[in-house]
Amino acid sequence: MIVTPQKARFTEPLRLTSGAVLPEFEIAYETYGELNAARSNAVLICHALNASHHVAGTYANDPDNVGWWDNMVGPGKPLDTDRFFVIGNNYIGSCFGSTGPTSPNPATGKPWGADFPVVTVEDWVAAQARLADHLGIERFAAVMGGSLGAMQALQWALSYPARVRNSIVIAATPRLSAQNIAFNEVARQAIMTDPDFHGGHYYEKGVVPVRGLRIARMIGHITYLSDDAMMEKFGRVLRRVTPGFDFNIDFEIESYLRHQGDKFSTYFDANTYLRITKALDYYDPAADFGGDLSKSFARAQADFLVISFTSDWRFSSARSREIVRALLDNRRVVSYLENDAPQGHDAFLMDDPRYFAALRAYFGNIAL
Amino acid sequence: MTEAETIARWISPGSRVLDLGCGDGKLLRHLWLTRQAPGYGVEIDDAKAIACIHNDVNVLQLDLEDGLAAFADSSFDYVILSETLQAIHRQEPLMKEMLRVGREAIVSFPNFGYWKARIQIALAGHMPVSKELPYQWYDTPNVHHCTLVDFEALCDKLGFKVLERLVLTDAQPVFLLPNLFGSLAVYRVSA
Numbered sequence: 001m002i003v004t005p006q007k008a009r010f011t012e013p014l015r016l017t018s019g020a021v022l023p024e025f026e027i028a029y030e031t032y033g034e035l036n037a038a039r040s041n042a043v044l045i046c047h048a049l050n051a052s053h054h055v056a057g058t059y060a061n062d063p064d065n066v067g068w069w070d071n072m073v074g075p076g077k078p079l080d081t082d083r084f085f086v087i088g089n090n091y092i093g094s095c096f097g098s099t100g101p102t103s104p105n106p107a108t109g110k111p112w113g114a115d116f117p118v119v120t121v122e123d124w125v126a127a128q129a130r131l132a133d134h135l136g137i138e139r140f141a142a143v144m145g146g147s148l149g150a151m152q153a154l155q156w157a158l159s160y161p162a163r164v165r166n167s168i169v170i171a172a173t174p175r176l177s178a179q180n181i182a183f184n185e186v187a188r189q190a191i192m193t194d195p196d197f198h199g200g201h202y203y204e205k206g207v208v209p210v211r212g213l214r215i216a217r218m219i220g221h222i223t224y225l226s227d228d229a230m231m232e233k234f235g236r237v238l239r240r241v242t243p244g245f246d247f248n249i250d251f252e253i254e255s256y257l258r259h260q261g262d263k264f265s266t267y268f269d270a271n272t273y274l275r276i277t278k279a280l281d282y283y284d285p286a287a288d289f290g291g292d293l294s295k296s297f298a299r300a301q302a303d304f305l306v307i308s309f310t311s312d313w314r315f316s317s318a319r320s321r322e323i324v325r326a327l328l329d330n331r332r333v334v335s336y337l338e339n340d341a342p343q344g345h346d347a348f349l350m351d352d353p354r355y356f357a358a359l360r361a362y363f364g365n366i367a368l
Numbered sequence: 369m370t371e372a373e374t375i376a377r378w379i380s381p382g383s384r385v386l387d388l389g390c391g392d393g394k395l396l397r398h399l400w401l402t403r404q405a406p407g408y409g410v411e412i413d414d415a416k417a418i419a420c421i422h423n424d425v426n427v428l429q430l431d432l433e434d435g436l437a438a439f440a441d442s443s444f445d446y447v448i449l450s451e452t453l454q455a456i457h458r459q460e461p462l463m464k465e466m467l468r469v470g471r472e473a474i475v476s477f478p479n480f481g482y483w484k485a486r487i488q489i490a491l492a493g494h495m496p497v498s499k500e501l502p503y504q505w506y507d508t509p510n511v512h513h514c515t516l517v518d519f520e521a522l523c524d525k526l527g528f529k530v531l532e533r534l535v536l537t538d539a540q541p542v543f544l545l546p547n548l549f550g551s552l553a554v555y556r557v558s559a
Binding site for chain 2: 361
């Protein structure tokens with residue numbers, strides 16, 4: 001499947017949760033399949049921390065660049081693009097094409113950099129609603145995402161209850177725990193204390209806070225994998241014949257983390273990383289309801305599919321069960337699956353046959 | 369008369385139903401189609417839970433042994449435990465949970481006092497293996513078998529009222545010596 005990324009431009013200002021206003025913005029997106037005449041088969045995919053609008057397929061000029069959820073989305077796949085019109089989008093504040101810190105600030109003509117406002121999950125969803133309007137989609141057959149993407153799928157059902165028929169919430173949490181926030185803060189500190197960060201104004205200095213980004217990514221990666229998966233994959237295998245008794249790489253896992261950190265720091269923007277982790281930290285749909293998630297979900301009208309992975313300790317199954325409980329309290333139509341795939345948080349990206357069979361069956365029952 | 373027909377007759381149209389150990393969701397589907405009773409199933413098995421999704425039945429993949437913490441007090445009219453009681457490790461807390469969450473509980477189980485089971489133990493001297501109890505003793509999900517007498521004694525102990533009872537053999541109601549001639553018991557109880 002060859003796809004072409006597109007951009008939509010929105011010139012009406014977007015008022016953000018923080019009170020700041022984005023005077024104008026662009027959203028990068030891709031579409032797969034065809035919108036039917038009734039416009040009833042659209043599915044919005046929301047991505048997690050470091051992914052993009054490139055959900056499935058490849059580019060004509062870059063055949064090795066396969067979309068991040070290509071195993072899930074495509075012709076004959078669990079989310080079948082022969083039947084559904086699927087939209088991948090890059091949220092605002094990101095660094096893959098939608099307006100973010102690396103984009104020009106219309107007021108100055110220079111990149112926003114540190115001046116780009118902090119955005120929230122609610123802001124992302126509001127911006128995505130503009131994209132839906134632009135594409136002529138009044139109501140989505142489904143909004144779907146994993147991890148941070150799942151927060152968006154959930155928020156869609158709360159921000160625009162009438163515009164979502166099904167909300168598919170995978171490897172989610174209704175709000176971050178203190179431990180989750182703690183990991184994010186360590187990542188942010190790694191970036192902000194990098195001498196090349198310059199208070200976020202590093203573009204004009206021609207440098208990148210590479211060290212901070214590397215460490216942020218290494219910390220993140222640890223939380224994406226289960227202890228068992230990491231042991232299975234790397235064990236205590238040494239990279240050299242005998243221990244060096246120095247501080248070069250001894251263990252395979254050290255090499256892996258450094259490699260992941262190096263790779264990440266070449267393509268990801270530090271200002272974006274700070275903002276995304278803040279969006280995660282702030283997200284709490286129960287905050288305006290005295291902490292009562294059930295009250296917060298009262299306005300939802302969608303049907304829900306919630307899936308968690310028992311090896312996920314970042315957003316554990318217990319956190320998904322909080323979502324399920326709040327949906328049951330509101331008598332929503334909901335199914336909940338607890339999958340015991342071993343990979344940890346990242347399991348939502350893997351093609352576990354039971355996970356895929358469940359999604360295939362669920363999408364198969366969505367009437368168009 | 370099948371067990372599903374019995375249960376469908378007992379529940380009033382439109383009531384809210386929770387089916388514990390719901391398998392592929394067949395009973396819930398039946399209750400929805402015949403009584404317009406919306407509900408949820410609880411099923412631990414992967415393949416069965418996926419079958420529920422395929423059958424368009426709400427399913428929650430939870431372990432009954434962990435209790436029913438996902439469900440609020442009195443949030444259902446009926447909580448059903450169909451041919452699953454014998455596979456539960458701790459019946460007492462689960463029975464209490466069922467009547468915390470539901471107004472009434474409907475429980476069915478294979479009657480271990482059925483004459484064929486008794487004969488296999490008493491005369492042949494081995495654990496019963498039959499249509500109703502198809503497992504060898506060393507390879508069975510069942511852990512606590514009981515008879516009608518045993519179950520009613522448990523209800524007594526827990527202070528639960530038996531509101532209705534139907535005993536079946538080969539889908540026929542049994543009225544004569546049900547603890548001897550009935551292979552499947554279906555009870556409706558309340559707190």
